[in-house]
Amino acid sequence: MSNQVQPDASETATGAEGLTVGIDLGTSNSVVALMQDGEAVILPDQQGNRIHPSVVAFGYGNTAVVGHRAKQQLTYSPENTIYSAKRLIGRRYSSDEVERMKRMVSWGIAEGPHGDARVRVQGKIYAVPEVSARVLAHMKEIAEQATGQKVNAAVITVPAYFNDQQRQATRDAANIAGLATKRIINEPTAAALAYGYGRERRQHIAVYDLGGGTFDMTVLRMEPGLIEVLSTSGDTFLGGDDFDAKIAEWLQATIEREHDIDLSDNFTARTKLRDAAERAKIALSTLPAVEVRVPSLARDKTGKSVSVNTRLDRAKFINLVMPLLQRTFVVVDDALSQAGLSTAQIDDVLLVGGMTRLPVIGEAVGKYFSKAPVGSINPDEVVAIGAAIQAHSLTQGFDPGAAVLLDVTPQTLGIGTVGGFVEPLIPRNTAIPSDANKIFHTAQDNQTEVRIKVYQGESRMQGDNELLGHFILDGLKPAPRGECKIKVTFSIDANGIVNVSAIDQESGRAHELSIEASSALTQDEVHNMKFDELGF
Ligand code: AMP
Numbered sequence: 001m002s003n004q005v006q007p008d009a010s011e012t013a014t015g016a017e018g019l020t021v022g023i024d025l026g027t028s029n030s031v032v033a034l035m036q037d038g039e040a041v042i043l044p045d046q047q048g049n050r051i052h053p054s055v056v057a058f059g060y061g062n063t064a065v066v067g068h069r070a071k072q073q074l075t076y077s078p079e080n081t082i083y084s085a086k087r088l089i090g091r092r093y094s095s096d097e098v099e100r101m102k103r104m105v106s107w108g109i110a111e112g113p114h115g116d117a118r119v120r121v122q123g124k125i126y127a128v129p130e131v132s133a134r135v136l137a138h139m140k141e142i143a144e145q146a147t148g149q150k151v152n153a154a155v156i157t158v159p160a161y162f163n164d165q166q167r168q169a170t171r172d173a174a175n176i177a178g179l180a181t182k183r184i185i186n187e188p189t190a191a192a193l194a195y196g197y198g199r200e201r202r203q204h205i206a207v208y209d210l211g212g213g214t215f216d217m218t219v220l221r222m223e224p225g226l227i228e229v230l231s232t233s234g235d236t237f238l239g240g241d242d243f244d245a246k247i248a249e250w251l252q253a254t255i256e257r258e259h260d261i262d263l264s265d266n267f268t269a270r271t272k273l274r275d276a277a278e279r280a281k282i283a284l285s286t287l288p289a290v291e292v293r294v295p296s297l298a299r300d301k302t303g304k305s306v307s308v309n310t311r312l313d314r315a316k317f318i319n320l321v322m323p324l325l326q327r328t329f330v331v332v333d334d335a336l337s338q339a340g341l342s343t344a345q346i347d348d349v350l351l352v353g354g355m356t357r358l359p360v361i362g363e364a365v366g367k368y369f370s371k372a373p374v375g376s377i378n379p380d381e382v383v384a385i386g387a388a389i390q391a392h393s394l395t396q397g398f399d400p401g402a403a404v405l406l407d408v409t410p411q412t413l414g415i416g417t418v419g420g421f422v423e424p425l426i427p428r429n430t431a432i433p434s435d436a437n438k439i440f441h442t443a444q445d446n447q448t449e450v451r452i453k454v455y456q457g458e459s460r461m462q463g464d465n466e467l468l469g470h471f472i473l474d475g476l477k478p479a480p481r482g483e484c485k486i487k488v489t490f491s492i493d494a495n496g497i498v499n500v501s502a503i504d505q506e507s508g509r510a511h512e513l514s515i516e517a518s519s520a521l522t523q524d525e526v527h528n529m530k531f532d533e534l535g536f
Pocket residue numbers: 026027028029030210211212213239240241278281282283285352353354355356357358380
């Protein structure tokens with residue numbers, strides 16, 4: 001059987017040297033799609049799989065397998081098999097999220113030279129974009145095999161709530177994988193784009209996006225030819241993995257109590273429990289109750305083999321995960337209030353992300369909005385479809401079916417001021433691209449440099465926000481204090497990525513800005529990490 005899809009080059013998202021695909025780089029799974037003959041289609045691998053685990057399994061030396069084959073390695077080599085790397089991308093090692101992640105995963109997390117969190121496997125340290133790059137390279141390869149053409153660029157989706165560092169790290173990953181990033185778009189916006197494609201309706205829609213690692217709620221206004229994001233809100237540490245963890249914790253506590261053992265340092269057992277928890281959760285999407293069985297999980301104090309054999313029904317499951325479910329509605333409330341809309345003003349609710357296959361999610365969302373969510377979309381594929389539509393309109397120019405996208409920045413951009421405070425410059429939910437200026441002047445005589453700390457987040461306190469970096473404005477002309485005035489422009493581009501530039505007010509001369517304390521990879525590092533044509 002062949003899964004080759006032969007596109008007509010004139011009708012496909014073709015750049016100068018190759019195709020531009022849409023990639024949903026998910027926490028758990030990734031999907032690649034392409035616009036062909038006026039329709040966005042998912043590109044399957046040679047086995048016919050349409051979605052691929054975002055899992056990278058390292059073997060000996062520098063070898064690695066990705067996707068379905070990698071996921072198979074998870075239970076017998078958990079410390080060498082990297083899953084959910086997206087939860088770590090663009091994160092600082094010292095962040096709370098990384099602390100939480102360390103308790104959840106079976107592989108090592110180490111501090112990188114920029115204070116960034118990195119992956120440690122078989123004694124080697126990998127930057128997270130290097131791991132994600134392997135997933136992207138796998139998607140590129142699948143697309144090339146499916147189309148028989150070279151793929152050199154992509155529109156890549158990210159959770160709406162991703163900050164600058166996470167977006168930048170995603171772009172670095174694409175670069176390492178040999179893909180030019182045509183645009184980074186938000187997952188819920190991509191879903192709305194796919195849903196709205198070719199529709200001539202005027203409506204407000206809400207996208208409830210619960211994936212493996214993140215939750216986003218986005219409110220959009222749609223009219224013929226236009227999709228405008230009104231607000232977005234999210235939690236980058238709330239997703240299916242947390243639901244699995246709740247079940248796994250319950251299983252672990254039950255086993256520990258019944259057999260008087262401690263599994264907290266037994267990674268293999270905990271990975272097996274996590275795996276069983278996820279399978280049980282997925283089964284509960286279609287069954288009222290499941291038998292959770294894990295043979296030979298561990299040994300008790302007498303050396304006897306301990307197995308899991310227990311029943312989990314929907315009521316118990318709901319009970320375990322209720323606090324997580326409730327947290328999603330705190331975010332939903334916030335997004336609606338930011339958009340200035342009530343639930344009654346929402347015409348359609350879209351469910352996106354693998355987790356929304358759970359009936360309890362659809363029911364809770366239906367109750368909240370007093371209307372059933374749209375049932376016709378495939379929550380696993382719709383995001384990649386939207387990315388492919390966007391890839392097509394960016395490479396082909398005008399597409400009568402596609403709408404113009406107006407998105408917003410999910411988090412406030414601000415600068416550090418004395419006393420540890422942050423002065424907001426571009427508030428969250430501002431339409432992007434967007435920019436703001438600020439005049440800086442010297443505070444001391446003959447001062448030759450000014451340091452500007454840039455933050456992203458909603459707190460007025462620096463410590464509670466994400467530090468994007470210190471921008472150092474140097475080479476200033478020595479002058480009495482206050483005389484030297486520099487206009488600094490902070491801009492957020494259509495990808496949601498922050499750029500900073502500076503101009504001397506007096507001379508009109510552009511200033512160089514060097515960045516320090518950024519957790520991002522340098523251009524040289526990205527260059528050195530690039531995979532060669534033969535793979536990695
Ligand atoms: P995503 O990040 O959108 O790929 O979503 C992945 C999450 O959805 C993981 O936590 C999966 O366990 C979960 N998931 C996938 N399929 C199902 C299903 N049929 N029922 C419940 N959860 C699912």
